[in-house]
Amino acid sequence: MTDDRTMTIREMCDAFDVTPRTLRFYEAKELLFPIREGQKRLFTKRDRARLKLILRGKRFGFSLEEIRQLLDLYHMGDQQQTQLARTYEIAQQRLSDMEAQRDELTQAIDELKEQMRWGEKMLASMDQTKKAAE
Template structure:
């Protein structure tokens, strides 16, 4: 198997799409946004090792919720002279900010779930008091209503 880390190695759009489970449209989009810069051989795009690494970083950034603008800022910071130190420092800051935001979202979701479970319990208690016949079918209530409405519509049309 060829070493994917060789700087002189090139890749076709199909190879990168297969490797990263991306679409050709996505790669062309990233190219239009200036995130990738493949060479051309006629009409074919030829991606370098650097393009492959950039694509990997783009997809990783998207997975953790970074915007394309944020991803571009991080990619543009790469400098071989400092071994990527400026890029790493900025990435660390961005990743910590994103982790904090995701933790807050998780807390918000946990609180929403608690509220929903409490509301379900209240609704079940109230249904038990006023219409216990509906309680076993509470999960199917929409279907029961739809059947009743369909029956009502048929009765209206039959008149």
């Protein structure tokens, strides 16, 4: 039993730096499943784990729908055996996409660095010009 206490929407917002609107939106899209104590939402440890993954997924440019797929894979404790193979394929595809993207990104970084060495030289020569003008 680590820390299974539930959190209010405000605590979640503060903890993850998101708005209430966002959390309700994610619930509507079935990315989160806070329990309903009467009127209020209570976010469990599971919701926190999922939100963490959602936010990371977003930083990689995944759509919420894609993230939902991955979350289903992550949190598939059992059953859905039929779906599993299919989801597994999706994950494989996603994985190779990600690797390709990483490689392109690496290349782009190198190119951009190269381009910036350019800028350095220009700035340096500008500096010279400026000094000469004084």
